[in-house]
Amino acid sequence: MTASRTPGRLRAAFALAMIADLVQIGLWPVFFEGAFSWLNDALDVLVAAAMILLVGWHWAFLPSLLAEVIPTFNLFPTWTAAIAYVARFGGRDAPGIVSTEAAEAAPDGPQRLTSGQGAAGEHPAPR
DSSP states (O other): OOOOOOHHHHHHHHHHHHHHHHHHHHTHHHHTTSTTHHHHHHHHHHHHHHHHHHHOOOTTHHHHHHHHTSTTGGGSOHHHHHHHHHHHHTTSOOTTOOOHHHHHHSTTOOOOOOTTOOTTSOOOOOO
16 A cells, blocks of 8 residues: 655554554553553554554654564664654655665666775875
């Protein structure tokens, strides 16, 4: 499912993520392995579904969902971090990661760096 990532949808996703993280951090004593821990899991599933509806599927949501079901991991704002990553990188690769398609489309084909080569494939100047 691909939803357009408009500024309004991203703001709504940020608001939802921050509210969910604040609720989980603020009500941690209630949610932690107690009678209401199932509410925490339900909240995470609903937030994941809402994020996918708002901004579309992104792989960053999967680790967030998995981290949220581990006790005490929900003290870290994983939903906010996930939507920040999606907003920053969107469908692009993170810096330093070259997709296989981009590497194969290069005029010289994919290149490997050998020991001592810089990022541009050149040898560093002697000291």
